[in-house]
Amino acid sequence: MGSEHQYIELFQQNRALLAQSPQVIDRLRDTSYENFCRMGFPTTKAERYRYTNVAESFSPDYGVNLKRVAFPLNPYEIFRCDVPNLSTSLYFVANDQFYERELPKASLPEGVIVGSLARAAAERPDLISKYYGRQAQSGEDAITALNSMLVQDGLFVYVPKNVVLERPLQIVNVLRADVDLMANRRVLVVLEEGASAQLLVCDHAMDERSFLVTQVVEAFVGENAHLEFYELEETHALCRRFSNMFVRQEANSTGTFDNISLSCGLTHNLADIVLDGENAEVHVNGCVVADGNQHVDNNTLIDHRSPACSSNELYKYVLDGNAVGAFAGRILVRKGAQKTVSQETNANLCATRTARMFTQPMLEIYADDVKCSHGSTVGQLNDAALFYMRQRGIPESEARLLLKFAFVGEVIDSIRLAPLRDRLHYLTEKRFRGELGKCAGCRTNQNCGL
Amino acid sequence: MLEIRDLHASIGGKEILKGVNLTVGEGEIHALMGQNGAGKSTLSNVIVGHPAYEVTQGSIRWQGKDLLALSPEERAHEGIFLSFQQPVEIPGVSMINFMRAALNAKRKYFGQEPLAAADFLKLMREKRKIVELDSKLANRSVNEGFSGGEKKRNEIFQMAMLEPALSILDETDSGLDVDALRIVAEGFNKLRTPKSSAIVITHYQRLLDYLKPDVVHVLIDGRIVKTGGPELAHEIEEKGFDWIKSEQ
Ligand SMILES: Nc1ncnc2c1ncn2[C@@H]1O[C@H](COP(=O)(O)OP(=O)(O)OP(=O)(O)O)[C@@H](O)[C@H]1O
Ligand SMILES: [Mg+2]
Numbered sequence: 001m002g003s004e005h006q007y008i009e010l011f012q013q014n015r016a017l018l019a020q021s022p023q024v025i026d027r028l029r030d031t032s033y034e035n036f037c038r039m040g041f042p043t044t045k046a047e048r049y050r051y052t053n054v055a056e057s058f059s060p061d062y063g064v065n066l067k068r069v070a071f072p073l074n075p076y077e078i079f080r081c082d083v084p085n086l087s088t089s090l091y092f093v094a095n096d097q098f099y100e101r102e103l104p105k106a107s108l109p110e111g112v113i114v115g116s117l118a119r120a121a122a123e124r125p126d127l128i129s130k131y132y133g134r135q136a137q138s139g140e141d142a143i144t145a146l147n148s149m150l151v152q153d154g155l156f157v158y159v160p161k162n163v164v165l166e167r168p169l170q171i172v173n174v175l176r177a178d179v180d181l182m183a184n185r186r187v188l189v190v191l192e193e194g195a196s197a198q199l200l201v202c203d204h205a206m207d208e209r210s211f212l213v214t215q216v217v218e219a220f221v222g223e224n225a226h227l228e229f230y231e232l233e234e235t236h237a238l239c240r241r242f243s244n245m246f247v248r249q250e251a252n253s254t255g256t257f258d259n260i261s262l263s264c265g266l267t268h269n270l271a272d273i274v275l276d277g278e279n280a281e282v283h284v285n286g287c288v289v290a291d292g293n294q295h296v297d298n299n300t301l302i303d304h305r306s307p308a309c310s311s312n313e314l315y316k317y318v319l320d321g322n323a324v325g326a327f328a329g330r331i332l333v334r335k336g337a338q339k340t341v342s343q344e345t346n347a348n349l350c351a352t353r354t355a356r357m358f359t360q361p362m363l364e365i366y367a368d369d370v371k372c373s374h375g376s377t378v379g380q381l382n383d384a385a386l387f388y389m390r391q392r393g394i395p396e397s398e399a400r401l402l403l404k405f406a407f408v409g410e411v412i413d414s415i416r417l418a419p420l421r422d423r424l425h426y427l428t429e430k431r432f433r434g435e436l437g438k439c440a441g442c443r444t445n446q447n448c449g450l
Numbered sequence: 451m452l453e454i455r456d457l458h459a460s461i462g463g464k465e466i467l468k469g470v471n472l473t474v475g476e477g478e479i480h481a482l483m484g485q486n487g488a489g490k491s492t493l494s495n496v497i498v499g500h501p502a503y504e505v506t507q508g509s510i511r512w513q514g515k516d517l518l519a520l521s522p523e524e525r526a527h528e529g530i531f532l533s534f535q536q537p538v539e540i541p542g543v544s545m546i547n548f549m550r551a552a553l554n555a556k557r558k559y560f561g562q563e564p565l566a567a568a569d570f571l572k573l574m575r576e577k578r579k580i581v582e583l584d585s586k587l588a589n590r591s592v593n594e595g596f597s598g599g600e601k602k603r604n605e606i607f608q609m610a611m612l613e614p615a616l617s618i619l620d621e622t623d624s625g626l627d628v629d630a631l632r633i634v635a636e637g638f639n640k641l642r643t644p645k646s647s648a649i650v651i652t653h654y655q656r657l658l659d660y661l662k663p664d665v666v667h668v669l670i671d672g673r674i675v676k677t678g679g680p681e682l683a684h685e686i687e688e689k690g691f692d693w694i695k696s697e698q
Contacts, residue, residue, distance in 0.1 A: 382538070382540075384538045385538050385539075385540045385543075387500055387501070387522065387538075388534065388537070388538040388540065388592075389540070389543075389548070389551075389552075390499075390521070390522040390523045390526070391498050391499075391522055391523075391525075391526055391531075391532055391534075392526055392548070392549075392552040392608060392612065393523050393526035393527050393552045393553075393555045393556045393559075393612070394523065394548075394551045394552050394555050395523050395555055396521075396523065398551055398555065399551075402543050402547065402548070402551060403540070403542075403543065405542075405543075406540065406541065406542025406543045406591075407542060409542045410542065
């Protein structure tokens with residue numbers, strides 16, 4: 001035990017302060033703490049962290065805003081950019097606090113809640129306790145445990161039975177600090193039976209500081225409900241992100257979970273999706289563009305527990321420079337999950353000799369009447385295509401860019417939210433050109449494309 | 451004018467071109483014939499600067515410039531176009547983006563502004579008509595899922611867009627049906643100007659009937675061993691290559 005120590009101490013010394021959280025949140029802390037102490041940070045021997053050194057990321061000394069000092073800026077004022085043509089209801093989570101002061105004027109349908117998790121936990125403990133900490137088990141993962149013991153706030157989205165949100169919700173996570181900062185964020189999304197929502201969550205870092213983020217997302221998609229959840233990371237080289245997402249889908253529900261990583265330092269995204277009801281359908285897509293010394297590790301599990309569910313997974317990486325990419329996708333088809341249809345594809349492009357990709361698709365089937373396929377490839381840019389383009393006068397650098405852009409285009413084209421799709425085409429192209437950002441709100445002068 | 455002098459080139463350490471001499475004057479059409487594996491495509495690839503081939507000896511001058519010193523894209527800007535024997539499929543890159551990038555790169559090279567979107571699309575439409583390229587194909591990814599003949603037609607469409615001064619047609623006729631061959635050949639003739647020249651590689655007389663070459667060359671084992679007028683192509687069609695070999 002090394003890096004764990006400072007978190008254990010932090011917890012012990014601030015137990016009283018942390019107890020100020022609503023009881024629904026606080027009551028999980030002690031068990032989570034015990035679990036964290038027992039497990040410690042996962043080493044690269046742990047199945048789901050094989051390609052990422054966790055302890056190293058957690059060893060520096062970060063400030064943690066346990067005292068809940070208010071965010072110094074009004075993000076609505078500094079963060080004017082938006083996804084054009086996408087009329088969204090816009091919200092901010094500033095470091096790990098939901099920004100309450102100026103709610104968007106957009107009115108939400110009756111009964112819908114979009115807001116601070118801590119506030120909801122205080123006002124609607126009955127509702128929160130039904131879902132909070134149910135899918136995310138602190139006994140099974142040290143990051144989940146650490147997040148559960150330290151978390152104080154985050155986002156809560158609740159869409160009651162049969163309510164359809166017409167407008168997408170856009171949540172911008174802004175990291176902003178004058179010291180190196182750790183943020184522990186929690187997201188809880190509940191779609192009751194027949195409900196429908198689209199969520200776009202963007203991660204931005206405004207300061208050239210080291211940021212360490214733990215995030216735990218729990219999403220419940222009820223019967224016949226439809227959730228589209230898009231995550232876009234555009235942070236910088238000093239950011240470390242450990243995100244664990246736990247999803248449960250009930251019968252006849254559909255889910256789309258897209259994770260797009262355009263720039264970051266080190267990112268480990270874990271996603272567990274349980275299909276727990278007949279005819280549930282899930283699409284899990286990812287697109288990673290990394291260069292420099294960036295490190296992006298996506299680890300997914302799609303758990304087919306019920307018959308006649310389908311899952312479709314596509315992850316594509318383009319790695320330049322010394323970037324390291326990892327993808328491990330496990331599809332588990334349990335006994336009795338007959339008529340499962342599942343397809344998993346991971347395709348990767350290493351544009352330099354020094355970029356490295358680890359890929360590990362895993363298919364585990366315990367039912368006999370299923371249609372499953374999986375595959376992965378790691379390749380270089382197609383030399384023949386490059387030359388063909390150059391012969392037509394396209395400069396080599398531009399030709400490379402077009403090929404990379406085409407490669408990830410497949411993932412972006414699958415996004416149903418048209419304005420987001422267009423915006424992502426634009427952003428990825430800018431990303432490949434190294435021109436991402438220069439948005440008025442960003443102090444780092446980089447990485448903020450939205 | 452293109453002047454190739456004593457050109458030697460190899461690939462993977464194996465010498466393929468063993469001293470090629472060839473001069474193509476302004477406005478001329480030269481047919482290049484020869485058996486499979488003689489080195490015709492190799493010569494085309496060396497002219498356009500394919501990095502896999504190493505030029506070990508000799509020179510190529512194009513309009514007075516040392517062509518071998520230029521990058522493939524510069525050679526393209528300078529007006530050299532290769533209609534590939536096997537055009538490459540580029541999934542995910544649309545014909546439109548591809549052509550726009552090519553055209554605007556050339557404009558940039560000559561200090562011109564990029565073409566306005568509307569003008570570009572208009573140009574695409576006009577040029578498409580010359581080779582009767584289906585608009586559906588023009589909206590797809592480059593060559594992706596195109597039939598063999600469609601790919602060849604697409605090569606000549608690109609040639610129409612780029613208006614090269616020297617076109618090298620590497621077996622553009624192979625894979626085209628009789629009607630398509632006529633359309634493509636007539637399209638090619640429409641695109642000709644008094645200044646544009648071409649090297650036409652083919653195994654058959656049919657294409658040459660349309661294009662009417664001024665000169666016919668025979669390449670055997672990496673050397674041009676015979677040069678003649680249009681009648682030489684007819685002779686080859688009739689008798690094959692053996693008689694030329696035995697002349698050596
Ligand atoms: N990458 C390579 N490595 C080794 N040999 C090669 C390579 N590419 C081509 N060659 C050889 O070079 C020779 C000339 O090939 P080339 O394609 O130029 O012939 P060609 O005259 O165009 O023939 P065809 O009429 O069949 O198109 C052939 O013997 C071929 O096998
Ligand atoms: Mg050939």
